[in-house]
Amino acid sequence: MTGRGRSAPHRGEVTGYLFKLIRESIPLTQEQLAVDLDVDRVTVQSWESGRRPFTAVPLGHVIAVRHRLGRLGANTVLLAALDDAAEADLILAAVLEGQVDRCDIAEQPLGWSVLTHRLTDLILWAVLGQTPTFARELPIAPPRRGPVASGPTLTVDEQRAFFAHLHVLADRAAAGRHRNVLLHRQACFLAGMDPTKTAAGWLTQTTARARRVTTFSTWSPLWPDARSVVTSLANQGDPEPLRDFIARAHPDDACERAALNYSAYWVGEIPYRHRDDSFMPGTLADWHGSVLLRHLVQRLEPGHPFVDLNIHNVWALLAARRGLALDNPAATRALLDRSVPLLDSDRISAQSRQELTSIVYSLRADGLTGTGTGR
Secondary structure, three states: OOOOOOOOOOOOHHHHHHHHHHHHHOOOOHHHHHHHHOOOHHHHHHHHHOOOOHHHOOHHHHHHHHHHHHHOOOOHHHHHOHHHHHHHHHHHHHHHOOOOOOOOHHHOHHHOOOOOHHHHHHHHHHHHOOOOHHHOOOOOOOOOOOOOOOOOOOOHHHHHHHHHHHHHHHHHHHOOOOOOHHHHHHHHHHHOOOOOOOHHHHHHHHHHHHOOOOOOOOOOOHHHHHHHHHHHHHHOOOOHHHHHHHHHOOOOHHHHHHHHHHHHHHOOOOOOOOOOHHHOOOOOOOOOOHHHHHHHHHOOOOOOOOHHHHHHHHHHHHHHOOOHHHHOHHHHHHHHHHHHHHHHOOOOOHHHHHHHHHHHHHHHHOOOOOOOOOO
16 A cells, blocks of 8 residues: 555564564575575565565565465465555554654545454554464464564554554544544544553543534444444443443444444455445445354453443344354354353443343253353
8 A cells, every 4th residue: 555645654563573473484594585585684684673674665576575485385374464564564654753743644544444453453563562363373483592572562662652643643633624534533443552541531532522422323434433432442441431332322223234344344254455434334245254253252251341342242243143153163152151250240231241141041042052161
């Protein structure tokens, strides 16, 4: 993806570290890979360190390198994430640029298309140092002698600047006659990941200033915007706005479809990127639901900041996809096992408790049972 004005600054931390993991998955040394790619060792070393960003390599060369890595036996999961890693570096470079208070909002790649879980994971890999979900179960090469970076982590000052700049971008995207709703909501969502919890007050003030609607008669472009703000507040430690949104912002089928389509898109069941949120209220087509069910069930934990939203989405998903539970016995057993401690806890809302109880009764009525490990 390229900018439409002046050339954007390049960064290469995420792509470089992923490139390192791809090389180690073959496995080859930097010298050996350089020979196979017909480049010098310094080039491979510079790509991996980010000193010579891989994102600055001409597209034709990138395609050739990627195909050659595949032929050498690179891990396919890591290789498939290379495009998203490049976009993560592009977004990081644009957000961290020093002139976010004066830049052209339309040139911000954070507002160019709807984020996915994998892309967001890759951005947060650099910002928070947390390994992306898709890479956590992959075999990692044994560490070398001496200090070795465990990820593409930004400096402490860059991490602070990232979250501070998100506040600026969100405020600018919400101002004026030509609001950029997508940029606003995605900046708010990422700002909610701030581990210092300093975003909570800003999000509350932003919501109050804009008098953001949390009650809807049907879907509108402001629906996902409000959803992102309340999920960010939940991530900052205040679950009540999210619970209120779940109770008041799903009045019709369009909103329920939006919740499911967005969730399916988020986890990758919809295989193509969307440039805006308009796809959300459409028909529930092009995706099955198995990946989404597993994703939601894995996050049914009392301490998860979005546990109430996850319960509601499981409830809506099983209502929309009647045979999904039978098609996914392992996920269904895990769902029943995880339901027990949730129902025994005081960490979910009354609506979540009602929906989860309905799920359990329905599954048991169909003859489905858990493993008995829920207690």
